[in-house]
Amino acid sequence: MNGYSFCVITHGKRPGKLARLLASVHAQNMPAYEIVIAGALPAGWRPDRFTFIPSDGAASGRLGLLRNTAADAAKYDHLIVLDDDLYLHPDFYSGLLAFGEDYDLQSCRILNPDGTRFWDWKAHQGHDYLLDYAETSPFVSLTGGFVVMKREVFDCVRWSDTLGFYQAEDVDFRGRARRAGLAICFNRHSTVTHDGPYTQREKGVYRIDQD
Numbered sequence: 706m707n708g709y710s711f712c713v714i715t716h717g718k719r720p721g722k723l724a725r726l727l728a729s730v731h732a733q734n735m736p737a738y739e740i741v742i743a744g745a746l747p748a749g750w751r752p753d754r755f756t757f758i759p760s761d762g763a764a765s766g767r768l769g770l771l772r773n774t775a776a777d778a779a780k781y782d783h784l785i786v787l788d789d790d791l792y793l794h795p796d797f798y799s800g801l802l803a804f805g806e807d808y809d810l811q812s813c814r815i816l817n818p819d820g821t822r823f824w825d826w827k828a829h830q831g832h833d834y835l836l837d838y839a840e841t842s843p844f845v846s847l848t849g850g851f852v853v854m855k856r857e858v859f860d861c862v863r864w865s866d867t868l869g870f871y872q873a874e875d876v877d878f879r880g881r882a883r884r885a886g887l888a889i890c891f892n893r894h895s896t897v898t899h900d901g902p903y904t905q906r907e908k909g910v911y912r913i914d915q916d
Contacts, residue, residue: 707781712785740755741757765869769874782856792900812847813853824848847878849874862878864877
């Protein structure tokens with residue numbers, strides 16, 4: 706079915722950020738879309754303009770399991786898989802249309818709260834490093850927290866159900882995609898923000914110490 710499924714994973718402990726993400730999705734005014742949330746909802750929440758799939762992956766930190774759970778329940782042919790601490794800019798949907806349909810897996814501009822870059826267009830060779838937007842590399846990778854993909858791509862390349870926090874589930878997924886011959890593209894027309902304590906310095910993204 707033609708449309709966009711936003712597949713959101715959450716452990717339910719950031720209700721303000723999750724609410725902002727959902728509001729930013731609805732504000733896109735897309736003609737055909739849905740929101741599927743996998744994991745655990747914040748206390749007192751009930752499904753409202755979204756579908757909720759409970760998963761013990763939230764408690765165990767199995768990020769791939771959560772992503773697979775949400776994507777399995779999605780009904781549209783474009784999947785946007787993202788963490789609950791992101792939100793979409795007003796250019797997001799128009800940017801998808803401007804980019805077009807020539808992609809398997811797609812990243813876009815991902816900003817930190819201070820306006821610097823998060824891990825939006827990067828490569829991985831033992832460690833991650835940012836690529837310039839006009840640059841490419843045989844080692845292009847994806848951040849774990851955001852990807853746009855076709856439904857048929859997910860049907861042939863899934864995340865690991867067993868890997869959890871800090872176990873490089875994003876690197877594992879990139880390897881699966883590469884072995885399947887899938888291309889990772891960059892869409893500079895769409896923007897999201899990752900609302901976390903990070904900033905960019907040169908080719909890296911670093912956590913900011915917070916008191």
